[in-house]
Amino acid sequence: MKISFIGAGNVAWHLAQAFEDAGHWICEVYSRDTQKARQLASSLYDTNIQPDLNFSESEAEVIVIAVTDDAIESVIQRIVLPEGVILVHTSGTRSLAEFQKLVEIYSDVYVHTGVFYPLQTFTKDVEMDYSELPFCIESRNELIEAKLTQLASSVSNNVTRMDSDERFILHVAAVFASNFTNYMLTISHDLLDREQLNFDLLKPLIQTTIDKALLSDDPSIGQTGPARRGDWKTTARHLEYLQETNEDYTEIYRLLTDKIRNLYISK
Template sequence: MKISFVGAGNVAWHLAQAFEEAGHWICEVYSRDTQKARQLASNLYDTNIQPDLNFSESEAEVIVIAVSDDAIESVIERIVLPEGVILVHTSGTRSLAEFQNLVEIYSDVFVHTGVFYPLQTFTKDVEMDYRDLPFCIESKTELIENKLIALAQSISDQVSRTDSDERFILHVAAVFASNFTNYLLTVSHELLEREQLSFDLLKPLIHTTISKALQSNDPSLGQTGPARRGDWKTTGRHLEYLQETNEDWTEIYRLLTDKIRNTYISK
């Protein structure tokens, strides 16, 4: 297929190259930051840098809006589209109905709409196996949905039809599983760095914790630690240290300890 991108951030960086490796042609890349568009295009075979949001002459069959959720409406307000193109966004939270409504308000021509949501965290320099990358696909019509599913299947074995409500719940769960987990790892790193201890010492523990959760149908069965055991002398000592160190870390520790205690000890 012929595909163009609006946005040249982490999502576009990975998807564009994955599509090209699967035999698709990336026609154009547009970004407010021309340098980012130039960097992405330089990693592709025959891609033009789109100078503005006028795609009216584009040969693209699919245009992917890969920008932040807050920027989607601004893009729809200004983009000029070729008639009949399939326009998709990659957001986990913006509903198809909301997206379709914006397109109907601002577009002067008929276009198809859809959602092409990759359920993953992306970083430019981190390689990944796209065959294992889950894609959540949605469109108003079965014909367009099937085209988007076929496009996703050209790079991944994990493709599913997912409506807007389901995708929203997946996104909420993903924030807990990925974003919050990474923040807690960041706290661990900063705590150890403050005391001139190596974060490498925690890596086997982190690996085992995540591996156990992935191997189980219920991660709660693998919960361990002083709060799980009801070891309040230890949690008290931890809190004394944290109160002298960082108020935010103290608040997080107390909150999570209370939640674990209420979940397990009260049963």
């Protein structure tokens, strides 16, 4: 399949290379940051750097908008598309109906629309196993949905048809599971770094915690710690230390302790 990308950030970087490895041709890459477009194109076999958003002469069958949610509308306002192309975005929160409406307003030709959402945290230089990468696919047209599913299946064994409401809820849950979890680890690193202690000491604990959660149908079963067992002397000492260290961390600790306590009292 012939594919072009708008955007050359982390998502585009990984998807473009995964598609190419699966035998697809990445025709063009466009980015407001020409240097990023050049870097991505140079990592691919035969990809042109698109100088602007005029794709009217593109051979692409699928054009992937891999930009921030806030930038999607701006792209659609300015892009010139070849008739009949499949235009998709990679957002976890922007609905297909909203996307379709924008395309109908701004496009002078008829195009197909869809959603091609990869549920993962992407970092440019971090390798991953694409075969396990979940893809959430959506389109109003069954034939287009089938093509997008086929494209995703050429990369991954984990492809799901999901509507916009389901995808939004999944994205909310993903923020808790990934973004908030990583921020908690950032706090842990900062607390240890202040005392010149090695973050590596926590890594076996972190790994075991994640492994237990993944092996369980209900991660709450594996909850441990002072809040879970009602060890208020320990939590009081923790809070005393945190109040002298960082008020934001104190607030977070108190909130999470209360929520854990309330959850297990209710159970």
